[in-house]
Amino acid sequence: MSYATQSRALDDELLSVIRAWHDHGTILSEAGFTDLATRSLAYQLRHNQPYARYCAGFGITAHALPESWEQIPAVPAAAYKEAVLATFDPAHAALHFQTSGTTQGIGGSHYMETAELYDAALLAGFDAFMLADGMRLSYLNLVPNPHDRPNSSLGYMMGRVSALRGDSQTGWYVRGEELLIEALVIDLRAACTDRRPVCIAGTAFALVDVLDYLALHDLQFELPSGSRIMETGGFKGRSRVVERGALYDALKRRLGVPDKAIVAEYGMTELTSQYYDMRPSTTDSSAGESIRVTSKVGPPWLRARVVDASGETVPRGTVGALVHVDLANRSSCIAIATEDLGYETDDGFVLLGREEGAALRGCSLDAEELVARSR
């Protein structure tokens, strides 16, 4: 079977999984996930040589495939900065997204052979977790405009969502490194006047900047019913970090949206699919005591596990690093290892993020400081 035929067959199979869930809520069974994951891995071992060499180090080859999706070697996300991880010639990529390069100041590239899978995956997830009511909204995007930054996965995502789910009154409020908050305020006023519900999509630090502006100018909105906020991206690399609860409280107060209308999305440039907050939050007892948690959940073709230093899955409730298996990463690597921390819950996982100043002691040794000085 030719490469093109194999690729098309996998894409068709995956698209049918996506559509079945999107249209009918049909989920992929454990066995079904492992089967599709294993065949996707076998395909990538044939066509993605850097990944195949890496897997060989774990004893995984086309002739020695894992029995479970949990045994698929996860390539470190930073490897996207080291090599072209693609099953095809990246010169023919339909989509090319670049990471921001927060770790070492060097960006990585995620190439995708077709846009079809990406679009199907992102829309299915967004519809399920952000648009369960099917409402048409004005998208006010505090993320890069894809026309200006075609390599921003977040910009692309919101561009597709705005085009396909929006009411055509889309706004973009990032120009270079600048946030166009005054323009956003004008558009928020117009939406309120027109009683037109909006979806504000932005990174946490962009939302903090907006709140600072609103506070400085003593502005407060009561956004039309149905309005919502999608927060993403955390505070990586930013000096001012606001606790998430405080951020959400301020968003509710300043923008007049209910708690349930604020949803955190969690995605990575190295992934095709996204996780979202499960709303409302639930009670979790996996760590021994019952606590209210907001779990991240994803679509059925995206699974996470929490691992220890050896890469083994840790017991539910134990904090570890997150590994993602995204079947929609057909043309790159389906398993990605991250440094993001989290723990598994009954519903999904709780994202704890990346501890930047992890407790490195020293006779005055501060690793982050030393690394920061070296940049």
Added chain:
Amino acid sequence: MTQALKAHSLRAVPVRAIVRALSDAAARWSDADFPPRVRATDAIAARTGYSIPVVEYALDRLFFSITEEALLATIQDELGGIDLLDDFSKASRPRGYARGFDRICLISSRTTIGVALVPAVFALCAKSDVLVKDREDGLIAAFFATLTDELEQFAVSASAQQWESAHTGAHDLSGFDLVVAFGKDATLDRIREQCSPHARFIGYGSRASAGYVAIDHLDDERRARAIGDGAARDLLLYDSEGCLSLHVLFIERGGKIGPLDFAALLSESAKRATIEFPLGARSPAGTAKTGSYRNLAAFRSTAGRGAVFSDAECSHVIALDPPLDEPPPFLPRVAPVIPVDTPADALAYLRRHSLALEGFALSDERADLISMAVDAGASRITTFGQLQNPPLASKHGGRPRIAEFIQWIDWDA
């Protein structure tokens, strides 16, 4: 009797008596079964997460070094005499009196084990009243209690308070003549701002340490193995968190034992050393970053760059030939091993990453190696295996032990 003591009560005590009391107290703490030490050991292990053998090693190293002989020798070397800490000395010209500052505050943040203890000991030798803002394990306070058993004047002259890292802005330093602080740059800046305008401030910021294995030691497996054993100890102790931990290792190309073989040998040494110094409790973030670093090194090796030696638990990671544009990762028990042709290559790497160096372990005393370590800004040059074992007189951060705690008074008589 103790209640009648007043501030500066050490002034009336001869320095030799103070030194003897300090030495005697340290001798009691050198006994691993001394009850206060047993309690402190557990508290330190709980605070730092280090395994008990690592804590025991640190306490042995700390207290065995505080001897009367070593204290007097250090004072003599730095001040030129002992008794001039008591009164004007006729031996100096002009007559000099090395009078310690009245009140010294030592602030110990984000440190490993007992880092403030040695400065406190020398501040007491200078007859200053000393307040240590120490970590929550209470080591300094417990040692000070033993001091009071030896000499009652310590009851008012040596005191310790617990300092929580969250209370970064809560110091009242207005009454201190000298403030010594350990911590990150921002913390030091904050502390400095709170000092009296007339106070002297000594800050110990973030520093790292390096090692260099020269080709002369790579032609003989026995010698290379000895270097590997020493380097492994330097790497593993305090889970690489000390400023004297080995954070990056350079190895010269061209030896019979090449960089790849040496990295493998170092990994074997690390495995053996882990038996003596087991891995402590790592934070989930530390574990995640260490695993990620190892996996990325493994990925690079499959792409033809370098190699990585580790084990399933990541109890150590030896990453050979990482990209030179990457600074050392500063992760627990992780050592980047960088092959070089000459010391100039090592110096270029250190300068490229602006690494402030505390220690430099060298495999031998070749002139160009010494020169490179000096040019790199290291405060201390030593052999492998001794990086984390500085002598008492060692000038931490390139600063004297006692000379900065005193104010000279000249008498032109």
